[in-house]
Amino acid sequence: MKKISLLSAMFMAFFVFTSNAMAVDTLEKISDSGTFIVGARDGAIPFGFHNDQNEHVGFSLDIAKEFHKALEEKLGKTLELKTIVVNPKTRIPLVANGNVHIVTGSATHTIPREDTVDFSLTFFLTGSQLLVKKDKGFASVKDLSGKKIGAAQGSTNEKTIRKLNESGYFNPEAKLVIYQEHTQGMLALNNGIIEAYCGDGSHLAGMKSKAKNADDYIIIGEMLSYDPYAFILPENDSNFRDFINEQLIRMFVDGRYMKYYDKWFGANGVVPFPMTDDFRTLIKLQSWPL
């Protein structure tokens, strides 16, 4: 039965808005149950996805494993690490409900989301960019004025394109085509239905790397929006948040973070995504004294 309810927890349920969330003691919950439950993405390459051997792996999962190790040390006992697949619709409710202790995915830290949950320090920095076909010769984002640009429904990317249209950045206005998910956008791009697909840079890099004809694509443009990714944590549990942040800083400082970054995003990684200067500075600035 427990298994079923855990399996069930894998998806859905995005409405929980516990406005008067009570303070919870996540560390105590983990200690009592002997299980550390982590929500992770599937299909968000390379943050969390199933590889060719059908194993659930990724950058965020590697960091989750570090948290697991640190938790075992802190609590002084062996803990079971349980990963549950979450998606953009389920990730916040699952934490708010207490079904998972942390979501290590690829969620942008925004103020509206702070109403429901808390966030860790920023562990990844990206922003909206455009994926285009190389042979079309688009050099800058502006070149796509009057062209069809795809984006996923409800994403920050969709909002970014709307804003650029409203501000007159695109002249004539770009035609926005909204898809239910990234895979459809990728198909539309490949088949010439749209000229560009707007997504988070790191996501686009993942989509590109997964495609058979990866070399036909190129990611263009400066970051059109600012998307700092953070881990989703239960609301009003500063002990747990402090613990996670401390571990993250330790990883920043002792090089474990960069090791994982290189493993997944390095030149020979799964999704090459060179760290920008802003990103590097952000990591440095967040490395509070230990």
Next chain:
Amino acid sequence: MSFEWQVITNNFSFLMGGLLTTFQLAIIAISGGLALGILVGMARLSSIKPIYYPATLFVNLMRTQPLILVIFWFYFLIPIVLGNPIDAFTSAAIAFIIFEASYFAEIIRAGIQSISKGQVEAAYSTGFTYWQAMRYFIIPQALKNMLPSLITQGVVVFQDTSLAYVIGLREFLRSANVVDAREMRSVELYLFVGFVYFMICFSMSRICKRMELKKGAA
């Protein structure tokens, strides 16, 4: 452009996994929908108003809705009612059972109505209660009479399962979509998906037609 059919053979087991999910969902939807449909169909013929009116309202309401919307609706509603998130398959299965029940109910109702009053009375006169008469006598006959319509509806349900795509269920169509996003062979993949659906549905409707002919001849 040239066709590259290897994309099908290379990803065959993955695609068949999707087809298996489609079959599982279809079987649950058909059997569950039929079971619930029998109850609703009986309720639609009930002389007891508190039973008749809700059943009629349910059937007529469901039949005004696009299935895709019903799938979304249950996807949002069930977690609120249960207090727990549920997976896409369960959510889709519940939506299908409830939605298809309204269609099966109308078929069953017609089936029950096709049985002559005399037969029903004969059943009662042998001492059967309402439930016994329904269980051993009327429903089996109604099902038999309505078999072609039921199969036709079953084929419709089978096709309908492709809509579970929208809530992320990795059924046949989505698995083709996933492969497509990687391999970029839309034409081959959708032709293949279409072909498989066609072969299954076409042979079912052939069987159905033969049955109808047989029934006409008898």
Next chain:
Amino acid sequence: MLNYDFKWSILWEEPYGGWILEGVATTLKLGALCCLFSFILGVIIGTLRITNYKPLRIFAEAYTEFFRDIPLLVQLFFWYFAVPSLMPETMRVWVYQEIPNFEFWVVVVGLSLYSSSRMAEQIRAGINSISPDQFNAALSTGFSHYQAYRYVIIPLAVRLVIPPLTTETLTVFKNTALAMTVGVLETTFMSQQVEAYTFHGLEATTAACVIYMIITLIVVGTMNWIEKMLAVPGLIIRKGANS
């Protein structure tokens, strides 16, 4: 129960209420166009199915089976994602970049073809239900085959098939909801758009459900009106109401 704050007010808050209304307008436009085209195609195919000329009959039958036995969503994806790669590059660019509201027209094509096969079945059944005597009587008054169909059989059949066609028309309107999957901003799409912005999926989806209910009532009303307009007194009595 999960803690869920119902917030029905989002439905009349700007811009969400406006989005849904825009969606309704698109649904109505899409549905009406598809009904029209699928009816015309359905009449043609339905008539072909009962001609004496075998190749035409086989073509019509193949057409009906083909479009009926493949799920609509698969067909839409085929038209939208697969067909472009079959076109030459220049044509593709023109078709996909220059046609305004392209997504909308893909669905018009896909849904009309799909629905026409279902309409054709109803029309064939309608024509078949007219006794051959009527046809022979028409021929004996000196009508050609074409004229007999044009002036006697089809007008009679149209009246006979209105009740089943009402059901088909409703199906067309309901099926327009699938257009959301290829980015047409219709009612279902807009309800999900509201969900994406407000996280109030249940309210938005329920609103869409009510809208489809109203659309159904409008369609049934219109079809009843058409039926009344066309009714030949004393000739055809409608058996039972059709949903």
